[in-house]
Amino acid sequence: MFTSRLFWKPFVYFSVLIAIVGLIGGLTTSQWQKEQLTDQLQQRLRNTAISLEETVRKTILSDDFQRLHGVIKDISTKTTTRITVVALDGTVYADTHEDPQVMENHANREELLTAISNGEGHSLRHSNTLNIGMLYYAVRIKHQEQVLGCVRCALSTIEINNKVADIQSRIAKLVIVVVVIGLLLTGLVVYRMTRPVVRLIEEARELTMLQLGKTIKHGFEDEISELGRLLNELGSALADRMAQLEQNHHELLTVLEGMDEGVIAVDEQERIRFANEAVCEMFDLDLERDQGRPIWEVIRNQLVETIINQAKKTSEHFRGEMELLGPPTRYLALNASAIPTEDKDESGVIIVVHDITEIRRLENMRRDFVANVSHELKTPLASIQAYAETLLDGALEDQDNNLTFVGRIVEQSERLNLLIQDLLSIARVESSTQANEYTIVNVAEVLEKCIKYHQPRAEKKSTVLIVDHPSEVMVYAETEGIRQILDNLVDNAIKYTPEGGEISVKIAIESKQVLIRVQDSGIGISENHLQRIFERFYRVDKARSRELGGTGLGLSIVKHLVNAFGGTIDVTSHPESGTAFIILLPQADPMQSASVVSP
Amino acid sequence: MRRFDQELSELHHQLIEMGTLAESMVTTAVKALEDLTQDVEEALQTSEDMLDEMQNIIDKEVVRILTVYSPVATDLRYVLTVSHVTSSLERIGDQATNVIGLLQLMMARSTTKPEPRIIQMGQAVTEMLHGSIGAYINRDIKEAEKYRNRDEYVDSLNDQIMREVLSEEVALEALKGEPNIAGPLAQILIARALERIGDQACNICDQVPSLLGDNH
Numbered sequence: 001m002f003t004s005r006l007f008w009k010p011f012v013y014f015s016v017l018i019a020i021v022g023l024i025g026g027l028t029t030s031q032w033q034k035e036q037l038t039d040q041l042q043q044r045l046r047n048t049a050i051s052l053e054e055t056v057r058k059t060i061l062s063d064d065f066q067r068l069h070g071v072i073k074d075i076s077t078k079t080t081t082r083i084t085v086v087a088l089d090g091t092v093y094a095d096t097h098e099d100p101q102v103m104e105n106h107a108n109r110e111e112l113l114t115a116i117s118n119g120e121g122h123s124l125r126h127s128n129t130l131n132i133g134m135l136y137y138a139v140r141i142k143h144q145e146q147v148l149g150c151v152r153c154a155l156s157t158i159e160i161n162n163k164v165a166d167i168q169s170r171i172a173k174l175v176i177v178v179v180v181i182g183l184l185l186t187g188l189v190v191y192r193m194t195r196p197v198v199r200l201i202e203e204a205r206e207l208t209m210l211q212l213g214k215t216i217k218h219g220f221e222d223e224i225s226e227l228g229r230l231l232n233e234l235g236s237a238l239a240d241r242m243a244q245l246e247q248n249h250h251e252l253l254t255v256l257e258g259m260d261e262g263v264i265a266v267d268e269q270e271r272i273r274f275a276n277e278a279v280c281e282m283f284d285l286d287l288e289r290d291q292g293r294p295i296w297e298v299i300r301n302q303l304v305e306t307i308i309n310q311a312k313k314t315s316e317h318f319r320g321e322m323e324l325l326g327p328p329t330r331y332l333a334l335n336a337s338a339i340p341t342e343d344k345d346e347s348g349v350i351i352v353v354h355d356i357t358e359i360r361r362l363e364n365m366r367r368d369f370v371a372n373v374s375h376e377l378k379t380p381l382a383s384i385q386a387y388a389e390t391l392l393d394g395a396l397e398d399q400d401n402n403l404t405f406v407g408r409i410v411e412q413s414e415r416l417n418l419l420i421q422d423l424l425s426i427a428r429v430e431s432s433t434q435a436n437e438y439t440i441v442n443v444a445e446v447l448e449k450c451i452k453y454h455q456p457r458a459e460k461k462s463t464v465l466i467v468d469h470p471s472e473v474m475v476y477a478e479t480e481g482i483r484q485i486l487d488n489l490v491d492n493a494i495k496y497t498p499e500g501g502e503i504s505v506k507i508a509i510e511s512k513q514v515l516i517r518v519q520d521s522g523i524g525i526s527e528n529h530l531q532r533i534f535e536r537f538y539r540v541d542k543a544r545s546r547e548l549g550g551t552g553l554g555l556s557i558v559k560h561l562v563n564a565f566g567g568t569i570d571v572t573s574h575p576e577s578g579t580a581f582i583i584l585l586p587q588a589d590p591m592q593s594a595s596v597v598s599p
Numbered sequence: 600m601r602r603f604d605q606e607l608s609e610l611h612h613q614l615i616e617m618g619t620l621a622e623s624m625v626t627t628a629v630k631a632l633e634d635l636t637q638d639v640e641e642a643l644q645t646s647e648d649m650l651d652e653m654q655n656i657i658d659k660e661v662v663r664i665l666t667v668y669s670p671v672a673t674d675l676r677y678v679l680t681v682s683h684v685t686s687s688l689e690r691i692g693d694q695a696t697n698v699i700g701l702l703q704l705m706m707a708r709s710t711t712k713p714e715p716r717i718i719q720m721g722q723a724v725t726e727m728l729h730g731s732i733g734a735y736i737n738r739d740i741k742e743a744e745k746y747r748n749r750d751e752y753v754d755s756l757n758d759q760i761m762r763e764v765l766s767e768e769v770a771l772e773a774l775k776g777e778p779n780i781a782g783p784l785a786q787i788l789i790a791r792a793l794e795r796i797g798d799q800a801c802n803i804c805d806q807v808p809s810l811l812g813d814n815h
Contacts, residue, residue, distance in 0.1 A: 296612060297736055300619040300729075 006194045011187055018182040026175035030168040037163055038135065042122055045137035045153040048081055056085050056151045057141050060093065069094045080155070082134070086112055087149040098129055111136040115150045124157065133157035196224040200231065207235050262332075262353035265339065266295050268346035270308060279353055282324065282332065304334065304351070311336040311349045321356070330357045365535065372537035376419055376552065380412040387412075422553040425484065426536070429560040440588050441482050443473040443507055443514060450486040451505070454494060461499050469507035475514050476588040477565040485561050486516075488554040489581050493520035495550070497578070509587060516583040524575040533571065534559040603668045607677070610660055614681055617653040618732040620646055621688040624695040625728055625796060629721035631699055632713045632789070635706065640699050650692040654685045673812070680806040684735065687799040691728065694792045694799070701789045704781065711782025713789065714764075720756045720793045723749060724800070731800040734807055743807035746800065753797040760790040 052072065059068035072083040076096035085093040090107025092100040106112055114121025115138035127134040138152040256263050262279025266272055271294050275285055283299050290298045296305055307318040315338040324330045333356045339348040387405045396402055451467055458465050475482070486505075493503045501521040508515045525533060529540045537552040558581075562569045567585035624646050631639050661681050664670065670678055698721075705711060727749045734742035764783045773780045 294612070296615050296619075300615060300622065300732065300736075302619055302623055305616070305619070 004194060004198050006197055007190055010194075011190045014186040014190065015183050018179055018186065022175045022179040022182070026171050030164070030171045033167045033171070034164045037160060037167070038124070041135055041155055041160060042137055044079075045081065045122070045135065045155060046120065046139065048075065048079055048083070049137055049139040049151050049153045052083065052151050052153075053139055053141055057143055057148060060085070060087075060141065060148045061143060065093055065100075069096075072096050080159075082130075082154040082156075084152045084154070085149060086138075086152060088116065088147050093149065095129075103129060109136070109138075109152075111138040111152065112150050114138070115140045115152075116147060127154070130156075133161075135160060196228070200224060200228050203228075204231055207231065207238070260355070262355075263350065264295070264353070265348060265350045266308065267348040268312075268341075270294050270296060270349075272298060273348065282330070282353060282355065307334055307336040308349045308351070311338050312347060314338075315340065315347065328357075330355060331360045332356065369536055372552070373423065376537065377416065380416040380419070383412045384409050384416075419551045419553075422551045422557060426553060426557050426560060429481075429557065429564055437478050438476055439479065440474050441477050441479050443475055443482055443486075443516065443585075444469045444471055446479060446482045447486055447505065447507065450483060450490055453487075454490050458494055458503070461494065461497070461501075463494060463497055463499070464502045466502065466504040467506075468504070470509065473507050473509060473514050474588040475565065475585045477585070481561045481565065485558050485583065486518075488558045489518040492550075492554060493518055493522065493579075496520065496522040498522065501578075512587045514585045514587050516585070517580060519578065519580040521578040524578055525571070525573040526575060530571060530573060534569075603664075603670070603674075606660075606664060606668075607670075607674060610657065610664065610678070610681065613653065613657050613660070614684060615732075615736060617650065617657065617685060617688050618736075620650055620653070621691045621695070622725075622728055622732065624650070624692050625725055628695040628698040628702075629718070629725050631702055632721050633718050635702075635712065637703075637706070640703060643696050643699050647692050647696045650689055654689045657685050658682055673810075676810055676812060680735075680809050683806050684803055687802045691796050691799045694796045697792045698789055701785045701792065705785035705789075709782035709785070711786065714760070714786060716756050716760055717786060717789055717793070720753055720760075720790060723753050723756070724793050724796045727753065727797055728800045728803075731803040735803050735810070738807060738810050740807050740811060743804040747804040750797050750801045753794055757790045757794040761787060764790075 052075065055071055056068060059065065059071075068085060072085065072094060073096050075081070076083050082095070082097050084095045084106070086106045086109075087093055090105040090109075090112070092103040092106055094100055095103060109123075110125065111121040111123040114123075119140045120138065122135070122137045124135050125133070133156070134154045135157055136152055136154045138150045140150055141148045256274075256276045259276060260278060262282050263274070263276045264272065264279045265274040271292050272285075272290055273292075275287055275290070279285065280287055285298060295308065301322060303320045303322045307320045310316075310318045317335060317337045320334045320336075322332050322334065324332055333354040335352045335354075336349050339350055341347045387409045391402060391405055395405055447467065447469060451465060455465065490503070490505065497503055497520045503518070503520045506515075506517045506519075508517075525540055529538075532538045533540065534555050536556045538556075539550070539552050559569055562583055562585070565585055567583055570582045570584075571579065572582070573579040624643055627639050627643060627646075630636065661678055664678055702713070705713075727746050730742060730746035730749075733739075734746060764786045769780055769783045
C-alpha cells in the first residue's frame, strides 16, 4: 500500500495544499490579531491621554508641575503606562519614568508633531530615553485656541510583543492541530479511494501470470468494483480458453505420440521444438536434453539439413530417403514442409519420418519373386525344349534313347505342372481365405491318409515314421488345406532326413489348441536361414533342394494356409538334432459345428 | 543475440556441417567395402574437395573471430579447439578417399575381397567417429572417454590383419615376384587407413577436456 504511487501522489498534493492553506490562514490571523491588539492598546492610551487632558491643561496653566507629576505618576502606576507631558517647544514638563531635567528636547518626535498639527498622533518606535520599543499616543492640549503642549501616553512594546507572541503561539498550535487532522483525513480518504485500485492491480497481475482460478473480491458498488467484475469475467473466459487449448494440445500430443511415423518440428532457427516418441527412438534423441537445440547439432545428417533448407526456402513439400546406419540398418523416408507463419521470410519446418525398411524388404522380395518364378519355370521348360529338339533332330529314330528322352519330357512337364499348381495354391490362399468352404476337419484322419501315402517312400529310405495322435482332433478348416500342410511337412521331413533316420508326427490338444509337431532327425537348418525359410523360393541349399524335387514353395504354402486357418507356425532347428515344425491351430468344438464363425 | 554469439553459432554450424560430411564420407567408404560398390570414387572426391574448402573457410573464420572479438573463457577455449577438429576431419576425409582408391585397386588387380575383420574395423571406426563428434558437440567428457577407448579395439584388429594377411606364404610369393600380392597389400593399406581414421576420431575426443577447461 505505502509503496503505491497512486496513494502517495494525491496524498502529497493534498498535504501540501493543506499545509499552505494552514500557513496562510495562521499568518493572516496572527497579523490581524496583532493589528487588533495594537488598535486596542492605542485606544487605551488615547483614553488615558484624553482623561488626563483637563488636569494637564490646568497644571500647565498654573505651572504646578509638582502636582502634575504626582497625578501622572499615580495613573501611570495603575495603568502601567508611561506618561509624558511636553511643551509646545518640545521641553518635557513631566515624565513618569525619567527626570524631565535630563530629558532631551522632544520637538522632533513624530507622534508629537502629528498631535500638535492634528490634535492626536501616534507612533510605534524606539524610545531614545528608555532605549526600548514603545507605542506612543499623544493628545494636543489647547487652551482658548492656544496650543499649550501635549500629553503623551506610551506603552512598552515588550508587553505588546508578549501578547502578540502568546496569540501567535495559540494560532500556530491550532493550525498544527488542524493540519494534522487534515492530513490524517486526507490519508484516510486517499487510502479508501486507492486501496481497491491497488488491489485490482495486484489481482490483475495474478491474472496475467495465468492464475486464472482466482476471482477478485470487490466492496462497494462503484466504477472500480465494476472494473473488478469485468476483470473476473475476463479471467474466467481466459481460463476457459486456456483449458480448451490445453485439451487440444493434449489431444494433439496424444495423436502425435501414438503415431508410428516420426514427427519432428523445428523453428525458424532450426531448433527442435517438438519430437514424438517414434522419432526420438529412430534418431536416439532425448527430448529433455535436445529440445531447443539446433537440429543440425543433434541429428547430424546431410539429407535432413538439405531438405529442411529446401523446405524453408520454398515452403513446399520435400521428400528424401536416407539410410540410417544400424545395426540394423534402416531406411527412412523424410517429408519436410514449412510451417506457414505470418512472417514469410522465416518459418519453421515439420518433418515426418516414415520407416520404410519393411517396404524396402517387401519390394526386394517381390522383385526376387518374379525373377525366381521366371527362373523356376524356365529350367524344366528348357529341358523339355532341348529333349524335344533332340528328338526332332533325329533321335526319334534312335530306338535306344528315344523313350528315355520322351520319359524326361514327361518328367519335366510333371515338374512344371507341380510348380504351377503350387503357385496357384499360393495365389489362392493369398487372395482369399474362402471361408465358405471351411468345415470341421478331423486332422487325425487326414494325417492317417497322409502317412499311408508317404509310408512307401519312408520305407525305401529305411526311415522310421512315428505317429501319435488322439482319434478325434477337430479344427475348423479346409480338408485340402490341412492335407497340403501335413503333406508338405512330412514330405520335407523325409527328404531331408538321411537313411535310417526317424520322423515323428505328433498331434496333441493343449488348452483348446491343436498342436501339430513334425520332428525329424535330419540335417537341420542353420540359424541365419531360419528367419527366411517361409519366403517363397527361399532355399537353404539351392542345388540340393532342386535335386530333391522341391519347388521352393512348400513351406511358403504351409505358412499361408496355417495363417488362413487362424493358426501359427514356428520352427526350431539344430544342425545335429534335426528340425521341428510346430503348428498351433484353434480347436473346433464339434457340438457347435453349425455356428462356427470363420476364423 | 549479440553479433559475436551469432557468429560463434554460425561457426559451430559450419563445423558440424563439416563433421557430418566427413562422417558421411567414412560411411560411404565402409559401405563400399561391404557391398563392393564401384561408382563412389567420384562422389567421394567431390566431398573431399568440399571438405578442404570448408576447412579453409572455418580456419579463416577462427582467426577472424580471435582477432576481431578477442573472446575469453569458454568461448576462447571453444574457438581454439575448432582448428584442431577441422584438421582432424580433413585428414579423416583423406583417409576415406584413400580407402576407396585402395578398394578400386584391389578389385582391379586381384580377386581378393576385403576380409570380415576389415569390415568390422570399418563399422567400429564409423561408430567411433560418430560418437566422437557427438561427444565434442555435447561437451560430454564421459562419452569422449568411452569412444576414445574404442581405439584399442580398432588397433588390435589392425594388428591382427597385419599379422595374418602378411603371412609366410604371402611373403614368399612376394619374394618370388609373383604378381598376386596386390590383394593382401591392399588389405593392409585399407586397414591402416581405417586405423588412422580411428586415431583422428581420438584426436577429436581429446579436444573435449580442453573445451571444459582444466578444472574438469
